[in-house]
Amino acid sequence: MAAQDATQRSTFIAEEHAQKILDIDTALAERVLDGLDDDSAPVLADLAFYDRLERLVHGYGQVDALSVFSADGRLTATSLRYPTPPVNIADRADFRDAKARPTELYISGPLTGRVTGKPTFNVMKGHLRSDGRFEGLVSIAMSPTYFENFYRSVVDANPITIGMIRGDGAVLAWYPFKVNRPGRISTTTAFFALLRSGREAGLVTMKSSVDGEEKILAFRKVGNYNAYVTAGIAVGVIRSAWLARFAVVAIVTAVPCLALVIIILFSLRRLNQEARLWLRAEEETSRRAAIEAIAKENQRIEAVGNMVALVAHDFNNLLMAILGFAHAASRQAPQQRKESMDGILNAVQRGQNLTRRLLSVSKKQPLRPESISLVEWSRQMGLLRSAVGEGVVIETVAQDDLWDVRVDVSEFELALLNIAINGRDAMNGRGRLTVAFSNCRAQVGDHDSVLSEYVRIDIADSGPGIDSATAKRAFEPFFSTKPPGQGTGLGLSQVRSFCELSGGHCSIAPAIPTGTVVTLFIPRGTTSRADEAASSAVRNATENSESVRMLLVEDDEMVAEAQAAMFAAFGYDVTRSPNADDAYVRLQPPHQFQVVISDVQMPGSMTGIELAEYLHDAQPDLPLMMLTGFVDQAERLRKLGVTAFLKPLTEVAALDEWIRRRVKIPEGNVSVPQG
Known part of the structure; x- marks a missing residue:
């Protein structure tokens, strides 16, 4: 049981390390591909591109070289040296395999790099043109020694063998090995049969095809990549350890105090080793997460700052225009005020257009196709x-x-x-x-x-x-x-x-x-005339000349005063209500109101939407119009069957037409329009 726990812990550590490295390789390949377009040959031949490749891999000890190959296998740029040496890998199996699956991150088997001249394995990703044609690939030459040095720190003095293999059994890294690094595991082992069956993690006892020893072997897949990490311990070592512990028990029986000290020290040593490894892994994860969070926050703050500055600038101009026209109207004769009033309306419409553009950019502006x-x-x-x-x-x-x-x-x-x-x-x-x-x-x-x-x-x-x-x-x-x-x-x-x-x-x-x-x-x-005919019929309808009794529900005093004046100018008998709670009391039957215009967001125990839900259920024949500045609230109201207009209200004529149509036509003859 202890041997199984040790091998499984080792695979957890090795898998997390390998996944982080391959995630870094994916990010490096994507950053190189982002700098390429359909005709990237002039860029690849430039010294500046070589400098960029060299900077990208600087500080990554697992990377021997970062290279770009053309569609015919020619080396076009590399971080290793400039000018680019004449190297072609078109005859290699890894190039052909990566070319066949250009959108995937391909991991090759072990080989000797033609660019680095060292034992390596390559991580490749294809470069596709905008029309989908294969343009070449980015290749990252990985150092097996880097992984093996890490495995050495994981196992320390423990008799555990750790390796990283590809899904087809090719050995990418292995520690320890006696003379030469093994090239491939046997396809006849129980472990390889589990890989073929699609298992991503497991534990098996088998005879190793690498060193011929019977082992307890744990394995685990590296994220979504075509790679696995293994950790094995020989059964003979376990037997030796068991005999040693049996001897220790005998000694403990004779010398209990000394044996107890030895066990405590041994346990503390093991715990310290594991704690150091986990701490190292946690520190690396925390450091990378902190760097990514800082970068994202800086981008967000910059974007918000730009947006606030630009929108504030435009709205300041609109407020200046409204203020100027308002001062002019206060000093002009009645017959001269029309131009100033038109200027104020134009400024408000420009503000509405700016708001619509911002909502459209955020994909929260509803379209009326x-x-x-x-x-x-x-x-x-x-x-x-x-x-x-x-x-x-x-x-x-x-x-x-x-x-x-x-x-x-x-x-x-x-x-x-x-x-x-x-x-x-x-x-x-x-x-x-x-x-x-x-x-x-x-x-x-x-x-x-x-x-x-x-x-x-x-x-x-x-x-x-x-x-x-x-x-x-x-x-x-x-x-x-x-x-x-x-x-x-x-x-x-x-x-x-x-x-x-x-x-x-x-x-x-x-x-x-x-x-x-x-x-x-x-x-x-397809052009349809149905809506045009319906709109024409509404426009040609005779307006109700009688005064309509309206309840206006609005908590903002200035907005309520302006809306009341506007509706009064259209001939309505307007009663104001400061919130939904007050409106709920006023609207208890019997009442004399013929139409209700209400805001959505208001203080109190009842919101505008809750008032709309009450009237929709209890007084469905009472015309109700909701005004809101939020698209999601308007959509929720429309799903209830309640008509909603978006603020600022510039379609005043359409609102007046809707009210008079609803109040004038008898119940059941007109369906409610959706905003």
């Missing part, structure tokens, strides 16, 4: 033309029989407006902007072979273009190439979020010096 004809829409591009100015010529090209698309029209126009403004700035206000529409069929995802139907929209400018590094980061939130204060970095990020939420995708093509092309893929839709 509808099918539209791009042919008809492209004839009304006044917004784009006014945004880019007279110095930019907009040219549209549309394929015959162009499909319709299904999008949120406002978000779609905002996405095109962001791209057009970026193109205008890139051309310094003068040039040509080409918008091309065409039908296409493309894959939905990287692993899906089903072709979906899209309308492809290519927006190309005649500016100087962008490089590959900028193109890779173009869609990141808050990334901007404009000077500080001239761009929020939310434009293209909003475009990507809009495309993904609409079921499509987007891309950007770098091209120097021929301009930049941004491509949108929007799902095909």
Whole structure:
């Protein structure tokens, strides 16, 4: 039992160590692959790339060399020396195996490295082009000696053999070995049969094919990698130990005190050894976790800082505009106040648009998709033309029989407006902007072979273009190439979020010096006139001229006062309630209220949602409208069948129309619209 415990403890320690090393290898390979693109030959031949490889492996004693090989097996870059020596591994089995499985982290068998000239085994990962074609691979030459030195510290003076083997039995590292490191274990052993059966951990008694001794062998798979660690102790050693302990018992019987001291010292020595090993492993884990946490926190703080600064700057401008128009309106004659009031409304709508862009970037902005004809829409591009100015010529090209698309029209126009403004700035206000529409069929995802139907929209400018590094980061939130204060970095990020939420995708093509092309893929839709007819019927309905008694539930005094004044101006008889608890009392039957407008978040024992649930169950015929600034709350209310509008409330006419329609039409004749 003690021998089994010792071997299993050793496999736990060796497996944790091996998994950390292979995780580091995976991260190194990914960092190298992130720096490569479809045409990476010029980069690989550069001295700067060699310096980068050398810095990446600096301090990692397990790595003998970090190398990059081309698709035909030629060595194109290595951390070992510069210039790159003429080495080709196309004839090696490990290269062919790694090429056959380029997306996996491949572990080779033991070999002598052609780059290092030392005994090694390679950890490889393939480099694929954007079209999926094999471009080469990254190879990390590992040092078996590094692992064996660690195993020496684990077993110390104990008669335990520790090894790391590949899933097919190839020996990657082994300690101790007498003359030569073994190359492969026998495929006829009970241990190999357990590996073939898919077992990831176990304990077996068998005759070792390496040293010929009968052993108790424990094994454990290294994470998700094709590698196992083993720890074995010879049965003969166990017998010798048992005889020795029997002799010790005899001695203890004769000299109990001395024997007790010897046992205590022996136990303490073993405990100290294990404690040192576990402490070393825990310190390494804690150190790496602390470094990763600090890096992530710094990135988060930087991103939040950028967001706060940019949003605060834009909202300060909006507040200045509102303040200026308000002061002007207070001093103007009644007939002159319209322009100031329009300016205040425009500033509020700009603030709403900024909020929608932030929510769209975070994918919390609900879309209202509808099918539209791009042919008809492209004839009304006044917004784009006014945004880019007279110095930019907009040219549209549309394929015959162009499909319709299904999008949120406002978000779609905002996405095109962001791209057009970026193109205008890139051309310094003068040039040509080409918008091309065409039908296409493309894959939905990287692993899906089903072709979906899209309308492809290519927006190309005649500016100087962008490089590959900028193109890779173009869609990141808050990334901007404009000077500080001239761009929020939310434009293209909003475009990507809009495309993904609409079921499509987007891309950007770098091209120097021929301009930049941004491509949108929007799902095909079918134009329906049903909604247009319904909306027209509502717009043509005669408004109720009678005064409507309204209960307005709002805890913010300033907001309540403004909303009450607004609804009173529309002709409603408004009663204000400061919270849901007060509204609950006022709404106990019988009451005279014909419609309820309520906020969601309010102080007190009852929330706005709880008030909505009560009215939905107890007074389903009483029209209820909820106002909230949170999308998740609006979605929850809509699932209850309660209409919800998002703050800030700029669609006042639509709200007035909804109230009058609900109050005027008798019960059962109209279904509740969903926000």
